[in-house]
Amino acid sequence: MFCGECGAQVHASDRTCSACGANVQPQRGATLSISALKEAGFGVLTVTRTVLVALSQGKVIRSSIATAMQIGAILVLLFALLALVAILKVSFQLPSIAATVGGIIVAVSLTAAFFAMAQIYLFRAQSVRELPDSPFTIIPILSILLRAAGETYAVLALFFGIGGCLFIWLSGMSPASLAPGLEILVPSLPGAGEGGAGLLDGLIFLARIWFAAFVALIIFYAFAEMVVVGVDIALNVRKLESRESGNAFSAGR
Numbered sequence: 001m002f003c004g005e006c007g008a009q010v011h012a013s014d015r016t017c018s019a020c021g022a023n024v025q026p027q028r029g030a031t032l033s034i035s036a037l038k039e040a041g042f043g044v045l046t047v048t049r050t051v052l053v054a055l056s057q058g059k060v061i062r063s064s065i066a067t068a069m070q071i072g073a074i075l076v077l078l079f080a081l082l083a084l085v086a087i088l089k090v091s092f093q094l095p096s097i098a099a100t101v102g103g104i105i106v107a108v109s110l111t112a113a114f115f116a117m118a119q120i121y122l123f124r125a126q127s128v129r130e131l132p133d134s135p136f137t138i139i140p141i142l143s144i145l146l147r148a149a150g151e152t153y154a155v156l157a158l159f160f161g162i163g164g165c166l167f168i169w170l171s172g173m174s175p176a177s178l179a180p181g182l183e184i185l186v187p188s189l190p191g192a193g194e195g196g197a198g199l200l201d202g203l204i205f206l207a208r209i210w211f212a213a214f215v216a217l218i219i220f221y222a223f224a225e226m227v228v229v230g231v232d233i234a235l236n237v238r239k240l241e242s243r244e245s246g247n248a249f250s251a252g253r
Contacts (some may be wrong), residue, residue, distance in 0.1 A: 058137030062128050065141055069125035069148075073118040080114030083107075087178050099171030103178055109163025116155045124148040136231050143227040150220025157213030161206045168202035175205075 016023055054060045084107050091103025127144050134140060164175035 056137075057133055058131070059133070061137055062131055062141065065145075066125040066129040069121045069128065073121035073125070076114050076118045076121065080111050080118075083114070083179070084111050090178050094171065096171065099167075099173065102167035102170035105166045105170075106160070106163040106175055106178055109159045110156075113156045113159035116159070117152050120148055120151045120155065124151075134231075136234065139227055139231050143224040143231075146220050146224040146227065150217045150224075153220075154213040154217040157209050157216075161209040161213070164209070165202040165206040168205055169199060172198065 051060075087103060087107040087110065091100050091107065094100050094103060124144050124147065128141055131140050131144075160175070167173070167175050167178070
C-alpha cells in the first residue's frame with residue numbers, strides 16, 4: 001500500500017509514513033470488497049434466490065407435478081372418448097349381433113375404466129399438492145406416483161376383465177380383435193380368434209387378468225412403501241446425528 005500524502009510505499013502495520021510522517025489511512029475499499037465477497041449470497045439476484053429457494057423447498061415441483069396429473073386426467077377422458085368411438089366402430093362391423101353386443105360391452109367397460117383412472121389422477125394430484133415441506137422433495141412424490149401407477153393398471157384390468165369375459169362368451173373371439181392396443185392387457189387364449197373360445201375361456205381370461213392386476217397393485221404398493229421407509233430411515237438418521245452432536249457439544253462445555 002502507499003501513503004496518501006507523498007505516495008511512498010508503506011506497510012499495512014505502519015501507523016505513520018516513514019517518508020513524510022503523515023498518518024497512514026487504511027484502504028477501506030479493499031477491506032470492504034473482501035468482506036462483501038465473504039457474505040452469504042454475494043452477487044445473487046433476488047429473483048434467482050427466490051426461484052432456487054422455492055425449488056429447494058419443493059413447493060414449485062409439487063405444484064407442477066400435481067398440475068401435470070390434473071392435465072393427465074383430462075387427457076385420459078379425451079382418450080376414453082376416442083377409444084369408445086373406435087371400439088364401437090369395430091363392433092358394428094363384427095359378423096354377428098352377439099359379437100356386436102359384446103363389443104359394446106367392452107367399449108362401455110373401458111370407458112368406465114378410463115373415468116376411474118381420471119379420478120385416481122385427480123385424487124393423487126391432490127395428495128402431491130398437500131405434501132408437507134421436507135428435506136426430501138422427489139422421493140415422497142415418487143411414492144405417490146408408484147401407487148397411482150399400480151392403481152391405474154388394476155382399475156383398467158378390473159373393468160376390461162369383465163367386459164372381455166362377456167365379449168368372449170358372446171363372440172367366441174379374443175377381445176384383442178377390437179383394437180390393436182389391447183394386446184397388452186389380453187392373455188393368450190387357445191381358442192380365441194378361431195371362434196372356439198367359450199365359457200371356460202372367458203373365465204380363464206377373467207381370472208388371469210384379475211390376478212395380474214392384483215400382483216401389479218401389490219408390487220407397485222410395495223415399491224411405494226419401500227420408498228417411504230427409505231425416507232423415514234434417512235430422517236431418523238439425521239435426527240440421531242443432530243442429537244449426538246448436541247450431546248457432544250453439551251459434554252464439551
